[in-house]
Amino acid sequence: MKTISKYSRLFMCLLQMRLAKQATSGISFIGPFLVDGIMFGIQILTFSAIYTNITSIGGWQKGEIILFIGSFSLINALNMTLYFFGVISIPDKIKSGRLNYYLTKPVNSLFYISFESINLGSGLLIVLSFSILLYGVKILNKPISMVQVGVYAYVIILMTILFYDIMLLFRTIAFYLIEADGLLRVEEECIGLCMQIPGVLFQRVFKIVFYFILPYGIMGTIPAQVLAGTVKRNNLILATLITILFTMVAICFWNYSRGKYNSASS
């Protein structure tokens, strides 16, 4: 209880500091909203153009695809708001030795790094994502129950945590490599691939890779299936187990790698 209270106060302090800094930054405040907003807008335009020529993709109607885009957009929005800008700075902090500053603080260094760069401007993306979801629900033309909404919220939180875990894993590798840019580009391409294709379209080895090894394939897919009413119980259990597994691996890997850190230019 004491720990929760302590980290809640730390979170609020980090948030206040960040707000004060961002209030002076102008375009940087809404930059992520503009960039990602345009990206998801183009995706909707793309699938709308495709669906004028066909009726379904892999059994998915247009409404389900829009729900998929909206779900991935929502997870991305939460990621960009809460921890994205903190986690992406980890390789640079390791390389320059600035990680020392965080390790000497009387708080969990990972928590501090992850949440010191909260970006409230990206919160506008959450609003945009809900608009996309409402549009998808309207096209789907199916009633949504409160149970579905509850399960959807649960799955979105799970997938946001999973996204964090994978981001952290990729960046923890910077403890061992001089240059990790190539690996981060692979991560970028995997995200780009999985945010444009529902996981149900993957077959054989791609399904194994994007469901179990780099589980970006389930991130937008399972939430969309929840709202569309086509999700199976096994998929929910799968999402929960994968998130728990990746969280444990990510934290253990971080703690182990931190022990190998030798300060600047490790």
Place this chain on the structure above:
Amino acid sequence: MKIKWTGLAIMSFYLKTLLTFRANITIQILLLGAKVLFAYILWSAIYDQNGKIGGFSFENMMLYYVLVTGIIGIDSAKEMGYKISDEIQRGVFSKYMILPISPSKYFLYEAMGKNLLHGVIVVLSSILWIVLFKIPFQVNENWIELGIASWFVILGLVFLTLFHYMFALFAFLIQDTTTFFMIRDNILGFLLGGVIPFVLLPDQLTQLLKCLPFYYIAYYPALIAGNLVDPNYWFGSLIMLIWISILWFLVNWMYQTFRIKYEGVGL
């Protein structure tokens, strides 16, 4: 004669610089494959229940994506634009201002040198991915039409170099250009036809796009090379030459106007 040798020297310098980073070459080949993979997964699911879409068969669509992705992959000007912008903001752009060649010509030669190597890599990796994904290689066998496609690619690369340089020059005025660049990149990816072929868009939109240079950079050459359209190169060439001329005058005017504000000490 002196400037031509200078240009060749700049081109060969950057070509050699790129060749030393073999890991980057490998990553470029893999990234091209990733984009083709995305197209393969998506369109194989779409074509599972459909015959032709927009006049394209599955094989046509895959060949289109390999060609378009390859042509877009040749362009090195995007990274160059980020680099120029960063150098302006750090105050080290001065090194280009003292050279016996205008910065716009310098960057054109730099881009040409890098694009040459990228072109070789793209051709080789395209062949690799065509073989791996078993895409029927129904490329245009008419050498004149392939020459026309290459002509459009060259014009397109020149346009893109000036286009990215123009955006980089805004760094003289704005502290944070990253957001603008990322917005531009997202829109450009769509306008170049790398997301979906324009044949799937409404006719009015496609007609509008034909008046813009982006239509002729990757999309149109890919259609010609894939034998998916009868080339009409006069109109396209005219459009490209007009836009290149506009951009050339614009970037030179912007440079002459904005460099006065440059202090060389970083923003």
